Amino acid sequence: MRDLADPALFEAGGQHRTWRWLRENDPVHRHDRGFWSVTRYADVDRVLRDHTCFTSERGTLLNLLGRDDPAAGRQLAATDPPEHDRMRAPLRKVMDLRSAAAYEPSVITAITGLLAPGLDGPEFDLAAAVRGLPLALAGPLLGLPDEDRPRLLTLVMAASAEDDPDYQVAGDASGTLRRAHRELFAYFLHLVRERARTPGEDLISLMLSPDGGRMNPGTAVSNCYSLLLGASVTLPNVVSSTVFELARGGGYRAWAGRPELLRDGVEEALRWASPGSHFMRHTTRPVRLSGVDLPAGEPVVAWIGSANRDPAVFADPDTFDPARTPNRHLAFGSGHHYCIGSHLARLTLRLFFATLFATFADVEVVGEPVRVRSTFLTGFKKLIISGTPRRGQ
Amino acid sequence: MTTVTSRDDLELESAYEAPRTDIERRLAGLWSAKLRVAPVGIEDDFFELGGDSLLAADVQFAIDREFGFEVPAWTLFLSPTIAELAEVIGSPAPLDHA
Numbered sequence: 001m002r003d004l005a006d007p008a009l010f011e012a013g014g015q016h017r018t019w020r021w022l023r024e025n026d027p028v029h030r031h032d033r034g035f036w037s038v039t040r041y042a043d044v045d046r047v048l049r050d051h052t053c054f055t056s057e058r059g060t061l062l063n064l065l066g067r068d069d070p071a072a073g074r075q076l077a078a079t080d081p082p083e084h085d086r087m088r089a090p091l092r093k094v095m096d097l098r099s100a101a102a103y104e105p106s107v108i109t110a111i112t113g114l115l116a117p118g119l120d121g122p123e124f125d126l127a128a129a130v131r132g133l134p135l136a137l138a139g140p141l142l143g144l145p146d147e148d149r150p151r152l153l154t155l156v157m158a159a160s161a162e163d164d165p166d167y168q169v170a171g172d173a174s175g176t177l178r179r180a181h182r183e184l185f186a187y188f189l190h191l192v193r194e195r196a197r198t199p200g201e202d203l204i205s206l207m208l209s210p211d212g213g214r215m216n217p218g219t220a221v222s223n224c225y226s227l228l229l230g231a232s233v234t235l236p237n238v239v240s241s242t243v244f245e246l247a248r249g250g251g252y253r254a255w256a257g258r259p260e261l262l263r264d265g266v267e268e269a270l271r272w273a274s275p276g277s278h279f280m281r282h283t284t285r286p287v288r289l290s291g292v293d294l295p296a297g298e299p300v301v302a303w304i305g306s307a308n309r310d311p312a313v314f315a316d317p318d319t320f321d322p323a324r325t326p327n328r329h330l331a332f333g334s335g336h337h338y339c340i341g342s343h344l345a346r347l348t349l350r351l352f353f354a355t356l357f358a359t360f361a362d363v364e365v366v367g368e369p370v371r372v373r374s375t376f377l378t379g380f381k382k383l384i385i386s387g388t389p390r391r392g393q
Numbered sequence: 394m395t396t397v398t399s400r401d402d403l404e405l406e407s408a409y410e411a412p413r414t415d416i417e418r419r420l421a422g423l424w425s426a427k428l429r430v431a432p433v434g435i436e437d438d439f440f441e442l443g444g445d446s447l448l449a450a451d452v453q454f455a456i457d458r459e460f461g462f463e464v465p466a467w468t469l470f471l472s473p474t475i476a477e478l479a480e481v482i483g484s485p486a487p488l489d490h491a
Contacts, residue, residue, distance in 0.1 A: 189466040
């Protein structure tokens with residue numbers, strides 16, 4: 001059986017075959033490298049949800065296996081309740097101060113800009129274009145000046161795909177990660193100070209305001225970083241995985257012609273793409289999952305991408321069905337750590353697909369697509385498509 | 394957490410150099426408090442002493458309060474030694490070119 005800890009498996013798109021076999025034959029699988037893989041929906045949901053048996057404080061991603069997580073107890077994703085909930089509440093409150101709809105016009109403008117190359121030429125790299133999607137959201141949300149966006153995009157790519165020579169900003173992967181990470185923190189630090197002096201209507205100003213509970217400035221910096229990186233490693237891959245499938249399977253016109261299915265279709269896109277394919281936890285005590293006994297202190301990887309294709313929950317799971325309801329996918333996680341930006345991600349994806357469908361009557365994949373090489377991020381690094389503009393363009 | 398790590402127990406590339414000025418001494422004291430390491434030399438790298446980006450943001454705000462003005466945001470992240478910080482703080486008209 002192919003190794004789920006090997007990024008090459010995902011780069012070749014072979015993870016689904018491995019997950020299917022595991023779900024059917026060995027749903028709680030012990031790997032030679034000393035971690036467990038959980039692939040059924042019910043078990044994945046339990047591992048993500050049950051924070052008393054499964055802790056987030058010893059690394060939440062497979063590439064941290066065997067190392068200490070420096071963010072443990074200090075950042076939301078790496079902190080267990082009840083401290084997690086105390087840290088999350090202020091950010092949640094700030095995010096609710098202003099309706100997400102307020103950002104819609106700026107996001108639509110940015111999306112039309114991303115799709116413009118598809119109208120200017122016969123073909124364009126959709127994967128490259130939608131790497132700008134997170135900033136299309138974070139720009140208006142955090143009030144990021146337009147002129148800063150190209151550099152931010154470079155840094156975000158370097159901070160999330162440091163192994164890829166195309167994105168490196170320093171000599172090697174660790175140098176790239178360090179440089180990108182520090183420059184982004186410095187950038188947000190600068191911005192937080194600026195908003196402390198001259199508040200605007202953006203989320204950073206709200207974090208520092210009396211209404212937002214006057215968040216500690218260091219926490220505000222860290223929240224900005226997490227929001228931008230969180231959006232960056234997920235949103236583009238939902239689009240690229242979904243458009244690839246729609247073009248390949250011929251489902252583009254079917255969904256594009258049913259505007260009433262925008263919401264359900266976006267949920268299906270999230271299920272289908274599952275851009276964050278796993279989260280890791282460690283058992284805090286002996287636990288039984290699907291009849292298998294796990295000792296305390298063991299690393300357990302919950303494969304969200306597999307849970308979202310589990311036929312026990314989703315009929316015909318390997319078919320993209322924009323009308324699928326109910327659709328209780330785990331793409332945003334489950335329980336206390338459920339994605340804090342999920343409403344913003346949904347808004348952005350709805351606006352993206354609505355704009356895509358308004359712009360192109362159909363799309364076709366041309367050239368050889370290139371998948372992301374990562375055990376965590378699933379999507380395409382390169383996806384050249386040719387769009388048929390709607391009449392009147 | 395009540396422990397303080399001895400600088401000798403860390404494997405640093407820099408040799409210990411004691412603070413020479415009042416600004417350097419105040420910075421060293423502040424770093425020791427935040428990093429829980431003592432003593433801190435003026436050529437020691439903040440990140441090698443155990444600092445990370447989260448802590449760096451905290452330390453920058455503490456420095457602002459300590460010295461009463463804003464040190465450019467890049468300084469601690471990209472030039473992470475006390476000697477370099479002190480030079481920026483000690484210069485007569487610090488410009489925020491960030």
